[in-house]
Each structure stands twice: as structure tokens, then as C-alpha cells.
Amino acid sequence: MSAWTKLAHGVTRLLLLSGLFSMALGAARPAAAEWLLRETAIMGTRCAVELWTEDHARGEAAIEQVFAEMRRIDALMSHYKPDSELSRVNARAAEEPVKVSRELFDLIALALDYSRITNGAFDITYASVGYLYDFRKRIHPGREQIGAALPAIDYRHVKLDPKTLTIRFERPGVRIDLGGIAKGYAVDRGIELLQAAGFTRAMVNAGGDTRIIGDRFGKPWIAGIRHPDDEGKIALRIPIEDAALSTSGDYERFFDEGGVRYHHILDPKTGDSARQLRSVTIIGPNATRTDALSTSVFVLGPEAGLALINSLDDVDAVLVTPQGKVLYSKGLEPPASAQ
Ligand code: ADP
Numbered sequence: 369m370s371a372w373t374k375l376a377h378g379v380t381r382l383l384l385l386s387g388l389f390s391m392a393l394g395a396a397r398p399a400a401a402e403w404l405l406r407e408t409a410i411m412g413t414r415c416a417v418e419l420w421t422e423d424h425a426r427g428e429a430a431i432e433q434v435f436a437e438m439r440r441i442d443a444l445m446s447h448y449k450p451d452s453e454l455s456r457v458n459a460r461a462a463e464e465p466v467k468v469s470r471e472l473f474d475l476i477a478l479a480l481d482y483s484r485i486t487n488g489a490f491d492i493t494y495a496s497v498g499y500l501y502d503f504r505k506r507i508h509p510g511r512e513q514i515g516a517a518l519p520a521i522d523y524r525h526v527k528l529d530p531k532t533l534t535i536r537f538e539r540p541g542v543r544i545d546l547g548g549i550a551k552g553y554a555v556d557r558g559i560e561l562l563q564a565a566g567f568t569r570a571m572v573n574a575g576g577d578t579r580i581i582g583d584r585f586g587k588p589w590i591a592g593i594r595h596p597d598d599e600g601k602i603a604l605r606i607p608i609e610d611a612a613l614s615t616s617g618d619y620e621r622f623f624d625e626g627g628v629r630y631h632h633i634l635d636p637k638t639g640d641s642a643r644q645l646r647s648v649t650i651i652g653p654n655a656t657r658t659d660a661l662s663t664s665v666f667v668l669g670p671e672a673g674l675a676l677i678n679s680l681d682d683v684d685a686v687l688v689t690p691q692g693k694v695l696y697s698k699g700l701e702p703p704a705s706a707q
């Protein structure tokens with residue numbers, strides 16, 4: 369990838385800098401054309417769509433269509449909603465094969481592919497232990513509780529039958545959760561809808577996951593990555609066009625206890641929060657991929673995480689260590705003269 373970056377200290381999660389965008393407007397454009405930006409809360413997070421439109425009503429309608437699509441995906445895949453397809457799988461798949469929609473089947477199959485390439489760092493069965501945490505109520509499981517539930521974490525317990533579109537768990541106690549990939553998927557679906565409707569300059573964002581098509585009339589979009597300990601501080605700015613970007617951080621859902629941070633990204637091998645990094649940002653071709661890989665690299669840690677990203681041709685990464693050091697994948701390393 370050709371994106372350049374500048375070194376900065378203590379990075380983290382993505383904020384899109386709407387203020388900067390207006391400076392990028394230039395050149396001739398139709399009188400009624402405009403940038404439209406709308407935000408709403410879906411999937412337990414802030415979602416936003418921004419697009420360039422020559423017809424205000426069409427722009428508004430397209431944004432509503434994207435939000436409706438995100439709500440549809442949430443209703444299908446949320447583990448908070450007892451009547452979602454995913455909840456039905458969790459309730460019954462240890463007893464019998466559960467038939468699901470092609471869409472859910474395919475996303476679960478893709479999630480299992482990420483488990484394979486990350487050697488199990490990305491694992492949707494993390495939820496077999498994950499459900500014992502409640503970050504709002506400051507609850508984490510003890511050692512014994514984790515020990516009892518841990519054998520149920522293993523993506524190989526999830527058996528897919530493509531002929532019948534059924535899912536089965538090989539043992540009791542297995543639960544799956546798509547929180548590490550579903551937001552990116554929803555962002556990609558949103559972008560596809562906008563492309564099908566003919567929009568060529570747009571941004572779709574859901575929490576830490578964003579995808580962009582087109583530029584801002586000759587200038588790139590600017591993604592800001594926040595400081596891990598200061599929400600208001602932008603630590604790093606990354607210009608992007610026609611790309612996706614996801615950030616995973618330990619400051620999204622967490623509580624601190626006795627100097628230890630309990631947060632929402634779990635190491636499937638231990639059932640405990642992953643603590644080798646503070647934040648991971650992945651830049652790549654689509655948001656499903658960058659979402660899954662940001663969670664993966666967060667668990668893998670700096671060494672194995674960068675090795676994975678450097679082995680993949682279409683993605684790059686920016687990592688922040690607990691010491692505040694910023695690490696880059698090969699494609700983003702500043703030229704020697706700039707260091
Ligand atoms: P967010 O945008 O919600 O901060 P991330 O992309 O950082 O999401 O992923 C964190 C979410 O991924 C968690 O809230 C949880 O639902 C899920 N998750 C946690 N640990 C793992 C793991 N080891 N493998 C796959 N998914 C995970």
C-alpha cells in the first residue's frame with residue numbers, strides 16, 4: 369500500500385476528522401451538490417455515513433438505506449438479542465445441527481478462515497468464556513471459572529455443513545460471537561449499497577471500523593487515530609482513499625481493577641484480556657478484513673502480529689505498545705531520510 373504516515377506518540381482508535389474534510393473541497397461542482405454527514409447509534413456503537421451527492425433527497429435516502437442495512441445485520445447477528453439467528457445457534461447447536469441463512473453461514477465460515485491464518489488468535493468461540501465478563505458492571509471471571517469454561521474455546525468445535533447450511537458445536541458449553549468481524553461486515557455492506565446506487569465518494573463508519581470510496585476532490589480522506597489514554601487527542605493522522613481502516617483498542621469496553629485492565633478483546637488461549645498492545649490499526653481493501661485482522665493482531669501481540677501483516681500483500685498495520693511506542697508494518701515504515 370502507498371499510504372504514508374508520520375511518526376507520532378501514543379496512538380489509538382479511529383476518529384474521522386470532519387473538520388478537515390471541508391478544506392479538501394475545491395474545483396468545479398454542481399450548484400446543489402454537497403457533502404452529507406449523518407450519525408446514529410446501531411450495534412451498540414456510533415455509526416456514521418458521509419457522502420457527496422448532487423441530489424439532497426437521494427443522498428438522505430441512501431444514508432437511511434445504509435443505516436437500515438446495519439440494523440438488519442445487527443438483528444441477525446447480535447448475541448444480545450435472544451431472537452437473533454446467532455442466538456438460536458448458541459442455544460441449540462450443541463444438541464443438533466442448526467440451519468442458518470446463507471449470509472450468517474458465510475460470515476461464520478470466513479471467521480473460521482481467520483482463526484486458521486491467525487493460529488487461533490481470532491476465534492469466535494472466545495465467547496464461551498467471554499460471556500462471563502460484564503464490563504459495565506465491572507465483572508470478570510475468576511481463575512476457576514475460566515478454567516472450567518476454557519476447553520469450550522476452540523474454533524475447531526464449530527462444524528459447518530455447506531450442503532445443508534447447518535452449524536453444529538462438537539461439545540456443550542460452546543458459544544460464538546461475531547463482535548470481532550460483524551461491524552466491518554456491516555460497513556462493507558453499506559459501501560456496496562452506496563456503490564450500487566452510483567455514489568463514488570463516500571465514507572461508512574461503525575465504531576472502530578471504516579471504509580472509504582473515492583477521494584475528497586483531489587485530496588485524500590484523513591483518518592485520525594486517537595491517543596489510548598485521551599479520547600480528545602489525535603495521535604496520528606492517516607490519509608486514505610478507496611480503503612478500509614479498523615482500530616481495536618483496550619479503551620473501548622473495559623474497567624481497571626488492582627492496576628490491571630480488563631477489556632473486551634480476549635486471548636482464546638487464556639480466557640483473559642490480551643495485554644501485549646494498547647491499540648492496533650489495520651488498513652486494507654475491505655472492512656470485514658481489517659476488522660478481523662485488527663482483533664487478531666491485538667491478540668497476537670507485536671511480534672507475531674507484525675509477522676502476519678507483513679506476510680499479507682494487501683494490508684498494513686500501526687501498533688501502539690504499552691510503553692507508548694508506535695510500530696509499523698513494512699508498507700508504512702517512513703523512508704529512512706524521514707526518521
Ligand atoms: P470493537 O470495534 O467492538 O472495539 P474489535 O474489532 O476491537 O471491536 O473487536 C472486539 C470484539 O471482538 C469484542 O467486543 C468481542 O465481541 C470480539 N472478540 C474478543 N476477543 C476475540 C477473539 N480473540 N477473537 C474473535 N473475536 C473476539
Ligand code: MG
Nearest residue numbers: 548659662663
Ligand atoms: Mg476487529
